[in-house]
Amino acid sequence: MAISRRQFVTGAALGVGGIAVGAAGATAVAASQSTEPVAGTQVEPFYGPHQSGISTPAQAYAVFAAYDLRPGVTRVEAGRMMRLLSDDAARLTQGRPALGDTEPELAAAASRLTVTFGFGPAFFDRLGLAVQRPPSLRQLPGFEIDALEDRWSGGDLLIQVCADDPITVSHAQRMLWKDARAFVAARWRQDGFLTARGSAEPGTTPRNLLGQVDGTVNPRSTEDFDALVWSDGPPSWFAGGTMLAVRRIRMDLDRWDRVNRPDREQTIGRTLDTGAPLTGTDEFDEPDLAELGPNGFPVISDFAHIRRARPSGASGPQFLRRGYNYDLGEDTSGVTDAGHIFAAYAADLETQFVPVQQALSDIDLLNQWTKPIGSAVFALPPGAPEGGWVGQTLLG
């Protein structure tokens, strides 16, 4: 009897676990236990006041691709391009093929596909729209830690494609490229991944390839997004949009391998298992930067990442992080080429992001193992109303 009762209790507990995380969690559990393609049928909206792919819970896979306007492309032509691309995105995100889609079957599983567009600083100059550029939108200042490479930097047009299915990402990205290529040339492309859908409860903070919980301090509520992410302008066309900094952060995993666990935790200021600050027990505990250890030194080092990331001493998020990992494997010399596609979204990068990055560049224990090798910034226009297109408020 005892055994059967325990089995019953275990089964019930598992059931509760699946339900407790809400509808999305229940869906994920169902997906793992049936052959129904539940994940593939889930769609994110394309039309709305803000572009999707920003406040959208991060999908498992992403491609960030940057393009340069071809010489001579006019404002009218750029508008045509954005209408074409918006139409593609409007269809593909809903699980429908694009017009002229040569592989319509690959569009069938939307898998929460989002397509997000952005304009780099030079986009405005090249189209004679310099006066419309958000005033603080400019390539980030060079930081001392930077080792930027052209092949991962800059760009006039950004297309961010995210979905829970890599086939969906691949198909959408290529379809968009086919409609963009008459207007732009390819500049760089960064493919990233997070935990696969269904591997962890929805909402779990992802981990980077250093093994750290990465993204604990982030806007999550509508109020947070209104305060930190969505711009009110000026310029007026930009209201409802946001700015994005994409920085490719190479991680020296081979040297990180030599670092023991306590030192790894000191580097970031958080434990590796739960991501709790070293002064707390839960991931979301507020770090106590003043707490001293038995030897009189701060528990969270003066040089720890989470202390340095709060240059103003303020608590709470200062912008949205929605990054992805990358891993190109070991090269022929045996060196691992892997890292993080850092993606920061802020209403104003200059006031919200640059101070943090400057402080981290000045001093951050993590800098010993991380190196920015790419940097690009974009203005992401507001979303399009039904029947409209992204960029219409600027180019229409």
Next chain:
Amino acid sequence: MSRTHVLRRAMLTGAALTLAATGLAACGGSSDSSGGAVTIADSWTKATDGPMTGSFGILSNSSSSDITVTAATSPVAGMVELHETVMVDGQMQMQQDPEGFTIPAGGSFTLEPGGYHVMLMSLTGAIAPGQEVPITLTLSNGESVTYTTVAKDFAGGNESYEPSPSMSMSMG
């Protein structure tokens, strides 16, 4: 001489289903006409800098009688024909469809690369991606329907340009 219509498959059904969800605004730049019994959705034209190109979409007929598209015109083309793609001696070829496009009562008729299409010839100039291309169809019920398609960069649909065996294969 074998004569086989190609690429008219069950996709017709799937394509027709998308019709309702596709707003008239069709933000790709095409505006789909309405008013009469015949409407077109998801219309687009292959961009080209050559002398001719194809235009596509899904024609629907909301009336209780079959309606046939008997002719077409466009301000960007000196001549417009209604084409079908057929297999002739093992090769894909386009030719004028002498019967026109008959849209069944309450049904639809798909124009697509490798299948039936509106052929724009003697173009007045290049058709660039994103450009709007107006087309007017003449119908057997005496009405006409005018709509605007959006031009798209598209690599297929080459039968008319280079009806070589290799190109034909690419449409298989």
